[in-house]
Amino acid sequence: MTMVANRPPGARQLGLVIDLDTCVGCHACAVNCKEWNTGGEAARLPDYDPYGTEPDGVWFNRIHSYETGTDGSARTVNFPRSCLHCENPLCVTVCPTGASFKRADDGIVLINTDICIGCKLCSWACPYGAREFDETNGVMRKCTLCVDRIYDETLPEAEREPACVATCPAKARHFGDLADPQSKVSQLVRDRGGVDLLEDLGYRPTNKYLPPRQAQIPSPAREAPARSGSGLGTALLKLLDKALSR
């Protein structure tokens, strides 16, 4: 059944909290995601023309860099983009085969690639561009929240987190249960004012983004340096400054 199952009360909702303040845009999370998921339980994540002039392929995580604000407040915001494991995932309800589903017990949105027909409708239904078509296998692919890693009891407990979180050198990615108000991630969202992306569209994403902090050191637009001193040169410059400032 592709309809989103009624999740039991108190069910976990696993997801990520991504800190846009500390993300340095190094792409390590995307690279480690690719590395884990191409060798993991799922089929390989294909690359097409990897060493050619038009390299392309399936990635679950892509890192954009934006410039925001103007003049004195301008800054770079690095923005990792992946599946947000929404509470209201239209990608799941539009799926005609039941290949797309949201797990009842932990809220992870997954694709059963054994029954996916590759109609691509789910990618149209996702406003975040989180689903990509795997041309090699003819099916859709997406972030699994490293479901084959976070539950793997053969791994040391500290490593049972998504590959992107494990590798982030800036500790900008956090993994946990967002349905539990006492969890570390929920705390973080509360403390830092975590936000939903494209809230108006009503998908109710699980993953939250922590907005960049306001700069502590104000950097006002530079003014003309104060003129001090005396002498003919300075007097001339002051005159010139006055004339130009008029």
Added chain:
Amino acid sequence: MKPAASILLLTTLTGFAYGLLAWLGLYGAAGASESADTLVLAGIGIVLALATLGLIASALHLGRKERAWRAMSQWRSSWLSREGLAALLTYPIVLGYAWAQYRAAGSLGTRLLGGIAALAALSTVYCTAMIYASLKPIRQWHNPHTAPDYLIYALFSGATLLALLRTIVFGTAGIAAVLAAFGALCALVAKLAYWRHVDAQGPLATLASAIGLPKDTTARPLDAPHFSENFILREMGFQIARRHARKLRRIALALGFGLPLLLSVLASLGVLPLLSTSLAVACAALGLLTERWLFFAQATHVAALYYGRRI
């Protein structure tokens, strides 16, 4: 959105097919006599051929064609699943109606089956339209115009086919040409209203809101995640030059609705009915393909914002 040839063919061909079936079914429901047997049976042959071609075209769009049968399972939530089911269910209904018309034209059972066939045809078109109308990230599709428009285009294109068929069978287009002319007029008005609506819409979101910043923050792309096109850009970031769009809109209007309107009026007045109804079908087909191409090419997807595209 990328205008995939398979989907353009699917929606246009099934529009013609189910539009014609709707009219044939209504004709049966109104009590078509035995003299209409040839018209109804030949028409149903055309319906089956066109609908099957359309469905084959849509299967070509799939990454795993051999699994296409699985698409019927999720009718409780998916309009695509409902479309597949409705298209499949229409087959036995159509065959039943054809058999009833052949055996007992005008009987209560035949009239009932005719009505059911018309309903099945229109339901299938409605499901197709709702696939697009239900996609929230695409403002040019997720609006109150999409579903009625698809029904209007199907009924219009079906009427042009009916007029041609009636001319071939009876020598004159009769009421069918009037239906086609009226359909063309409705379609023309609907398309103009749709363009007016989508041209006046604002974007669904801004880049800032897409990355979680206050809506009115200025934001512009600095570094893209990759340097060549990827699936998202190819599928969701399709762009068309504005001047081409303007020209194509005029072509779609003239070819799709204007000329068929004129030709259908001529046919209803008895002027070269065979030529004018054939030309009306050809023009409608080319015009509707252009219109459908634009429906995709001019649709923008919120995800393209992340790459700095205008939506």
